[in-house]
Amino acid sequence: MSNSKLYKGSLTTIILRLLSEHPKMYGYEITQKVKELTDGELKITEGALYPALHKLEADGLLDVEVRRVDNRLRKYYKLTEKGTKETASKLNELERYIETMQVLLNPKWTT
Amino acid sequence: MTITEQHIEQLYKFTRQHYVEYYDLQTELVDHMANDIEAIWDENPHISFEEARDKAFKKFGVFGFMDVVEAREKAMHKKYFKLLLSYAKDWFRLPQVLLTISLLLGFYTLFRTELGGIILGVSFIVFFVFYLVVGVHFALKRKRDKKENKKVWLFEQIIFSNVIWWGTIYAPQLINISKAFDTLSYSMIWSALYAILITLAIIYIYITAIIIPKNAQIHLKETYPEYNM
Structure with missing residues (x-):
C-alpha cells in the first residue's frame, strides 16, 4: 500500500489513539501494534515514529517512564491529562476529515 | 535467540x-x-x-538515525525554551516585579545623566566578561566529562551550550559598543529603550547562565527517568 503521504498527517492521531487504549507503550511495540491491527497494510517507519513521539513529549501530551527489561533500558510513553484531551479532539478531527473525503469520493449526483 | x-x-x-x-x-x-x-x-x-x-x-x-537525532534536538530546544519562559514569568510577578521595575527606573535615570554612555558601555563589557568566564567554565567541564567518558545527555548539552555560544556571538558586538563611550547622556526615548534592553539582558543572563545551570540536576531528573539508573 502506497500510503506514506496519507498516514504522515495522521501519525500523531494513530499514536495518541493507541496510547489511549494502553496504559503505556514503547516505540517498537507501537510499530508492531499498527502492523498487527492493519494486517501489515500500514507500516510505521522508525524514522517517522520517534520524531513524532519526541514532539508529543515536548508538547506535554506524553509522559515517559523508563524500566529495565531483560538486559536493557526501555522507554515507555503514556498519555498525560493534556494528551487525553488532545486525543479526543484529534480523533474527532480525523473522523470529520474521513467523512468529508467519503462525500467527495462517493458523491450523490442529483439529476 | x-x-x-x-x-x-x-x-x-x-x-x-x-x-x-x-x-x-x-x-x-x-x-x-x-x-x-x-x-x-x-x-x-x-x-x-x-x-x-x-x-x-x-x-x-x-x-x-539522523532524522531521529535532528527531531529530538528540535523537541529538546522547545522544552528548553518553555523552561526559560516559565522562569522569566516569575520576574513579572510579585515580589520580583518590584526588582524589575527598580532596575528599569535605575538604568533610565543613569542613562539620562552625563555618565549615560559610560554606563551603557561598561554594562555591555560586564555582560561579555561574565559570559566569557561562565562559558569557559562550562566548556572545560564538558571537556572533562568527555575525557572521563561520562554519559552525554541532550538536555544538559542544550543548557550549557546556550551559555557557551552566547559569549561567542556577543564578542564581535564589542566593537560597536565602544562607540557608547563617546556618547554623553541619552534622550528620553533612547534612555528608556536602553533601560529595557539592559534589564531584559540581566534577567536573561541570570536565568540562562545561573538559575537553569544551578537547577540542571532537577530538570535532568524530570526529563530523564533513567538519569539515576
Missing part, C-alpha cells in the same frame, strides 16, 4: 558510530534495534548478529 549483554554494548557503540552522541537517545534506539533483531532472528535464526543489526538499521531509511 536473544540479545546478550555484549550485544547491547555493541549496539550502543553502533549508535555512537552513526552520530548519536546522546545517551538518552542511544538507549531508546538500542532497545528498538534489540527488539527488531530478536524479531528478525525469530523468522530467520541462522543469520548473524551483524546481519540482523544491519537489516534493522536499514529500516531507519537512507539517513539512518
Whole structure:
C-alpha cells in the first residue's frame, strides 16, 4: 500500500489513539501494534515514529517512564491529562476529515 | 535467540558510530534495534548478529538515525525554551516585579545623566566578561566529562551550550559598543529603550547562565527517568 503521504498527517492521531487504549507503550511495540491491527497494510517507519513521539513529549501530551527489561533500558510513553484531551479532539478531527473525503469520493449526483 | 549483554554494548557503540552522541537517545534506539533483531532472528535464526543489526538499521531509511537525532534536538530546544519562559514569568510577578521595575527606573535615570554612555558601555563589557568566564567554565567541564567518558545527555548539552555560544556571538558586538563611550547622556526615548534592553539582558543572563545551570540536576531528573539508573 502506497500510503506514506496519507498516514504522515495522521501519525500523531494513530499514536495518541493507541496510547489511549494502553496504559503505556514503547516505540517498537507501537510499530508492531499498527502492523498487527492493519494486517501489515500500514507500516510505521522508525524514522517517522520517534520524531513524532519526541514532539508529543515536548508538547506535554506524553509522559515517559523508563524500566529495565531483560538486559536493557526501555522507554515507555503514556498519555498525560493534556494528551487525553488532545486525543479526543484529534480523533474527532480525523473522523470529520474521513467523512468529508467519503462525500467527495462517493458523491450523490442529483439529476 | 536473544540479545546478550555484549550485544547491547555493541549496539550502543553502533549508535555512537552513526552520530548519536546522546545517551538518552542511544538507549531508546538500542532497545528498538534489540527488539527488531530478536524479531528478525525469530523468522530467520541462522543469520548473524551483524546481519540482523544491519537489516534493522536499514529500516531507519537512507539517513539512518539522523532524522531521529535532528527531531529530538528540535523537541529538546522547545522544552528548553518553555523552561526559560516559565522562569522569566516569575520576574513579572510579585515580589520580583518590584526588582524589575527598580532596575528599569535605575538604568533610565543613569542613562539620562552625563555618565549615560559610560554606563551603557561598561554594562555591555560586564555582560561579555561574565559570559566569557561562565562559558569557559562550562566548556572545560564538558571537556572533562568527555575525557572521563561520562554519559552525554541532550538536555544538559542544550543548557550549557546556550551559555557557551552566547559569549561567542556577543564578542564581535564589542566593537560597536565602544562607540557608547563617546556618547554623553541619552534622550528620553533612547534612555528608556536602553533601560529595557539592559534589564531584559540581566534577567536573561541570570536565568540562562545561573538559575537553569544551578537547577540542571532537577530538570535532568524530570526529563530523564533513567538519569539515576
